[in-house]
Amino acid sequence: MSITVGLISLGCAKNLIDSEVMLGHLAQAGMALTPDPELADVLIVNTCSFIDIAKQESIDAVFGAVKDRSADPDRARQKIIVAGCLSQRFAKELPGIMPEVDAFIGIDQLPKIAPIIHNLLGTKNAPVLTKSEGPAATDDPRDYVTLKPQFVPDYTTPRFRLTPDHFAYVKIAEGCNHTCSFCVIPQIRGRHRSRSQDSVVREVEALVTSGVREINLISQDTTYFGMDQWTVGRPKPSSPVDSSKGESLSTLLRAINQIPGEFWVRLLYTHPAHWSDELIETIAACDKVAKYVDIPLQHISERMLTAMQRVTSGASIRDLLRRMRAGIPGLGIRTTFIVGFPGETEADFQELLDFMEDFRFERAGVFQYSKEEGTRAYQMAGHLHHMTRRSRWSRAMATLQRIAGETNQAQVGKSVRVLVESPGIARTAWDAPEIDGSVHVDEALPVGQFATLTIGAWSGYDLIAAH
Numbered sequence: 001m002s003i004t005v006g007l008i009s010l011g012c013a014k015n016l017i018d019s020e021v022m023l024g025h026l027a028q029a030g031m032a033l034t035p036d037p038e039l040a041d042v043l044i045v046n047t048c049s050f051i052d053i054a055k056q057e058s059i060d061a062v063f064g065a066v067k068d069r070s071a072d073p074d075r076a077r078q079k080i081i082v083a084g085c086l087s088q089r090f091a092k093e094l095p096g097i098m099p100e101v102d103a104f105i106g107i108d109q110l111p112k113i114a115p116i117i118h119n120l121l122g123t124k125n126a127p128v129l130t131k132s133e134g135p136a137a138t139d140d141p142r143d144y145v146t147l148k149p150q151f152v153p154d155y156t157t158p159r160f161r162l163t164p165d166h167f168a169y170v171k172i173a174e175g176c177n178h179t180c181s182f183c184v185i186p187q188i189r190g191r192h193r194s195r196s197q198d199s200v201v202r203e204v205e206a207l208v209t210s211g212v213r214e215i216n217l218i219s220q221d222t223t224y225f226g227m228d229q230w231t232v233g234r235p236k237p238s239s240p241v242d243s244s245k246g247e248s249l250s251t252l253l254r255a256i257n258q259i260p261g262e263f264w265v266r267l268l269y270t271h272p273a274h275w276s277d278e279l280i281e282t283i284a285a286c287d288k289v290a291k292y293v294d295i296p297l298q299h300i301s302e303r304m305l306t307a308m309q310r311v312t313s314g315a316s317i318r319d320l321l322r323r324m325r326a327g328i329p330g331l332g333i334r335t336t337f338i339v340g341f342p343g344e345t346e347a348d349f350q351e352l353l354d355f356m357e358d359f360r361f362e363r364a365g366v367f368q369y370s371k372e373e374g375t376r377a378y379q380m381a382g383h384l385h386h387m388t389r390r391s392r393w394s395r396a397m398a399t400l401q402r403i404a405g406e407t408n409q410a411q412v413g414k415s416v417r418v419l420v421e422s423p424g425i426a427r428t429a430w431d432a433p434e435i436d437g438s439v440h441v442d443e444a445l446p447v448g449q450f451a452t453l454t455i456g457a458w459s460g461y462d463l464i465a466a467h
């Protein structure tokens with residue numbers, strides 16, 4: 001029997017890689033993939049659960065799939081699987097809330113997706129799942145989620161890439177050892193576990209050989225790469241990188257920089273606690289490492305950093321940013337902030353606005369605090385009225401937008417290297433895919449290739465190449 005599978009992928013790039021891993025296993029098992037849910041024997045919804053809005057979008061997608069199935073007699077036999085962060089986070093609750101869903105799977109079941117589908121369909125000769133591969137979080141037979149996930153992909157893991165040919169995400173670790181008080185990710189994705197450097201380098205080599213021009217290194221905390229494997233002592237959450245103790249982000253970047261070919265590699269999701277002078281020197285010295293760093297800072301007020309349990313002080317963040325700017329010429333820094341955290345005063349917020357003005361981040365975003373069940377912040381006193389949160393978000397956004405315009409104005413007349421994303425659209429080293437702005441370029445420039453051009457003007461968050 002030929003089995004056709006559809007997949008709806010929600011959430012961030014980390015979840016996208018999980019979708020790619022599932023599709024890779026399905027293709028390897030000989031199943032057909034379809035972008036059209038109507039044609040699927042099995043529809044997987046890979047969900048996100050980071051904050052309330054993402055949760056709601058995921059729930060809507062699942063119920064939308066259930067509704068569409070019941071409205072179409074041709075889909076009556078279709079099976080629906082819920083995967084991803086929502087199902088991992090609410091493993092115990094979802095089977096009761098979603099009686100129409102046929103299976104719930106978590107992180108550890110990503111490489112088991114093909115046998116799970118065979119089980120669901122009762123396919124002849126379906127492999128039998130052992131207890132450790134099967135139900136764990138509840139007694140519900142539809143529940144395959146195991147708590148405290150361990151899975152992390154390797155370079156041998158089958159993968160069916162969903163990004164355009166010229167850029168790829170590479171997950172260098174999974175999980176997070178931090179305890180930021182607003183965040184549920186460690187509870188969902190488990191403890192930090194790094195891949196080996198050799199595994200990452202081999203994957204990047206294969207991607208570059210296949211024509212990929214941009215590698216985006218991701219994980220919950222890329223700067224912690226390798227540190228969980230150190231045999232000498234156990235690094236504290238605030239430990240800086242020290243490559244003399246074993247593999248680290250610095251050793252990884254230097255190894256990737258040796259790979260032949262024309263490409264750049266970009267660092268996303270770094271944590272300020274683990275930066276070191278060695279990492280700054282490495283980025284400056286490696287010509288294939290984009291001079292772009294994503295470093296979510298969340299706040300700058302000492303009171304807020306402490307309440308958020310960010311294990312960094314305002315002074316150490318300011319010092320780090322100065323060292324980064326001095327040590328890496330041409331660096332573009334991207335960051336994100338959270339406003340309206342419980343207990344945030346007008347003075348805390350004003351300090352954050354002043355910090356934005358002082359450091360003038362090349363790329364920045366701001367989120368309103370989202371009250372998430374199961375986090376420490378959920379229990380805190382001093383939750384702010386939603387109008388206060390919204391008003392601070394608007395003021396912060398206005399500041400960041402003005403700075404973004406001034407940053408773009410300063411680019412006019414400069415010569416920049418870009419990677420052509422689609423006809424007429426390119427990105428500079430300061431523009432991560434699907435996050436930052438873009439450059440409007442000549443439609444004749446070949447997609448997926450680098451080009452050097454002069455910036456002639458700007459509009460909003462985008463630049464416009466001179467003709």
Ligand code: SF4
Pocket residue numbers: 176177178179180183184185186220221271
């Ligand atoms: S570093 Fe903090 S915000 Fe980021 S995933 Fe870990 S706990 Fe969440």
